[in-house]
Amino acid sequence: MALIDRVPGDLNLYIGGMFTLRRRDALQQANITHVLSVLRLPLDDNLFSPFKQHMVVEVDDVEDENLLERFPSTNKFIQDGLDGGGGVLVHCAMGKSRSATCVMAYLMQRHNISAAQALSHVRQARSICEPNEGFMRQLELYGQMQTPDNVEETPAYQRWMYQREIELSRACGQAPEAEKIRFEDEHVIEGPVKFELRCRKCRRPLATSQYLLPHESTSNTDDKSGEGEETSPRNCAHHFLDPLSWMRPELEQGKLEGRLECPKCHTNVGKYAWQGMKCSCSEWIVPAISLAKGRVDEVRKSVAEIRRPPGAAAVPPPGTGHSRQNL
Template sequence: MTLQPANLKDLELKTGASAGELLEKIRNLREKNIGMDRIADTQVYISGMFVLRRADLLEAANITHIISVLRGRVDKTLIEQYTTSGRHLHIEVDDDDDENLIEHFQTTNAFIDKAVRGGGNVLVHCAMGISRSATICTAYLIYKKQIPSETAIDIIRESRPIVCPNYAFRQQLNIYYENLDQAMRNLDDVPAYQRYLYKKEVEMSRMAHKAPTINHYGDDEAKEGSDMELKCRKCRRTLALSKSFVDHQAASPPIASSSRDRILNAVGLNKPNCQHHFLDPIVWMKPELEKGEMEGKLECPKCKSKVGSYAWQGMKCSCGVWVTPAISLAKSRVDESRPRSAL
């Protein structure tokens, strides 16, 4: 396991220790095959993989269930009693920004819950007990205590100061907390999760110099919950709702002088010198965006007049900010209005 620079920097800030001191501490943990820590007020323990070789520690802590969160096989001889009785769960992921760990949260939470209800203790381990296992434990605390991800991480750090989920896992934890009720019902229905997957797909596709595969498109009809909508200036067909707006930071934010301006500010539309509205993919764009082109124009699905453009490699807004990916409607081609449900 390689400790990522961003993780190491975060640990330096959180613990006050130097990078050398932290690395030495991690080496010591590995060499001594110890480092199993109980998370306060729970029946959950966290560690690296080397503690599996210490059957005496597992027995002393009454570990009845184990979650392994790492890529590759786990030595069967070390966990045979757990695998044969269905008390071992293996989540195969790397400690990498491209990994999707949030999709496993419901499975791991249910596994831990069942074990705890049966009076058992659960060990969650990865390679070093720093990022992947910490993410799974954080998701469990979010689920049980209804607390923000950073608060949950701080609780775990009280027992194990070296924990530090990587940046992508932190994003996923935030999405999970902010949409907990909906995520517990069906993660695929969470717009923030779909937006996260979309951005990851775009990043990977850009690296391969090809257009991304889009699995989720926003709605352009459900007015409920939308503060603003964009309509084709020529035929008045609704093209986008505020739920699909993508904000970008301009050099100097405008002063809201009216209630209309405040609404525009809130949804990220009211930018100085901006000539574009940037959006996530919307269902009417599907025929154009699935052509496989890196860039192209967008036409109103009703009157076929040009209303905008897209560029997966990004584009520079007139306000000076580079937006990637860029799906935009030209302000000169659309009108802004409030849906009746928002009046």
């Protein structure tokens, strides 16, 4: 049995716990030059004196710790060590969760593999590896983001951070701070628009399908059209959606819950509850920002409009256009 655990493959990459640092002969034989410590414990500097580079990421092994934001820097540290011709040891206290998470993030980026595949690969070196559930979700999100070099500028990361703020505010029984509310239409304006929600009284557009939240409903299984057309849940009395910029005056007041009014005619069109609310279909939505179906109309887009790139002008059907001579 090897004295230190090497990740399978052609990389001089190792994983372990604090005790691994005591195996000086094995570390020297493996030509370990870079050590990444992923833990929040007092460290004896003498343990790291033999190594060329030492990086410390101070995190606890708890589910709400943010390791995702550190993946670009830990990946770079590991790559720099390997590029320098030496070996890299990634360790935490037990060599089970935090160290495994950082090694997996590196493997995901280098080999373009999923979190599950990376975990299987790391376990070939160290069978006890098991990131906590929070770290595993972060790794899965990292994969969905396509392992970017700049995590913090990625919309998916920003949205994840916003959700964390909402959960924290909810746990404290408070509304999120105004500057931390993410108005989605000010950040992400992309994707096909399949339908539009308009105020039933004045017809003012309030939201589009791209900002509606996925919402499971047994009613969708009743669709007998056979076309598999995407629709909003029929049994639910509300459309749940992301915060949008027209809601800013209301949502930034710091109230836990309240009403949403159409910005044009001031008709009550919905409500919000940062602590969440139970939909009429029995699903609990957190946070709950909704438009009442009885107060808005769902206007479907044509196939041509759905496929048209954002910002492109509509092209009139043949024979319906006007030449300059006819004007």
